[in-house]
Amino acid sequence: MNANFGKTAIVTGASSGIGRASAESLARAGFTVFGTSRRVIGAGPGRVTMLSCDVTDGESVDTLVSAVLAQTGRIDLLVNNAGIGLQAGAEESSIEQVQALFDVNLFGVVRMTNAVLPAVRLKGGGRIVNIGSILGVIPAPYSAHYSAVKHAIEGYSESLDHETRAFNIRVSVIEPAFVRTVFDQNGIKPDCMMKEYDQARAGVDTLLRDVMPKADLPEVVAEVVLRAATSERPRRRYTAGKAARQVSLLRRFAPAEVFDKALRKQFRLPV
Numbered sequence: 001m002n003a004n005f006g007k008t009a010i011v012t013g014a015s016s017g018i019g020r021a022s023a024e025s026l027a028r029a030g031f032t033v034f035g036t037s038r039r040v041i042g043a044g045p046g047r048v049t050m051l052s053c054d055v056t057d058g059e060s061v062d063t064l065v066s067a068v069l070a071q072t073g074r075i076d077l078l079v080n081n082a083g084i085g086l087q088a089g090a091e092e093s094s095i096e097q098v099q100a101l102f103d104v105n106l107f108g109v110v111r112m113t114n115a116v117l118p119a120v121r122l123k124g125g126g127r128i129v130n131i132g133s134i135l136g137v138i139p140a141p142y143s144a145h146y147s148a149v150k151h152a153i154e155g156y157s158e159s160l161d162h163e164t165r166a167f168n169i170r171v172s173v174i175e176p177a178f179v180r181t182v183f184d185q186n187g188i189k190p191d192c193m194m195k196e197y198d199q200a201r202a203g204v205d206t207l208l209r210d211v212m213p214k215a216d217l218p219e220v221v222a223e224v225v226l227r228a229a230t231s232e233r234p235r236r237r238y239t240a241g242k243a244a245r246q247v248s249l250l251r252r253f254a255p256a257e258v259f260d261k262a263l264r265k266q267f268r269l270p271v
Helices: 017-028 058-072 095-105 107-123 144-167 195-214 218-230 242-253 256-266
Strands: 008-011 032-037 048-052 077-080 126-131 169-176 237-240
Touching: 008 017, 008 058, 017 032, 017 048, 017 077, 017 218, 032 058, 048 058, 058 107, 077 107, 077 218, 095 107, 095 144, 107 126, 107 144, 107 169, 126 144, 126 218, 144 169, 169 218, 169 242, 218 237, 237 242, 242 256
Parallel strands: 008 032, 008 077, 032 048, 077 126, 126 169, 169 237
Antiparallel strands: none
């Protein structure tokens, strides 16, 4: 019998990209999957029940979790994927904009996790998989606030894993690099754009146009999500895709000056 049959999974931000691919992968593996999006969509992922949920709204999160429990009576897996992007010079965003970014990408994860933990604990165990980023390991220019929130996800996930192991609940964070999704196109723009950063911003835009056609498909990340969700001995961290593995190894073993120069060269910055 399929070991995942009868298990219930929630995947936030499942209308497209990594979330959609992960929801479909988990459904094929035997999970009963509920995907979420802020607005109800017509055609959701195959074999996935889509429900509306705004992760910045505690009442919306509680309503979602209650609806899933009413239908299945259990929650075995939460994949925290919902998020927004922001590429800008650090001083180009107001405090309010940075707070909005953290409200979705970090506090949304905390709201969802706090809402499902009682049910997962009552059932005797389960998994929480958080979609992080290689930028949570290696900050890059013009992603200061996004890198900060992904670093926060790394620390939150590892601390939470230590706390929940007593209840047979394991927490993993997935670290992809560039992925072929509409994520970057749907990211928010800086609300205090400055002419001093026009040239550098154009360089980052050029970089994205160059790398995105060759970036990993969302299915590459979805495979790693499934591995973290089903492995008997899950790791706390998983890189996802060739580029993420290469950058992670380079950061670990290359001299700091060499890595710094390579990073600045990639972003078209003077070395």
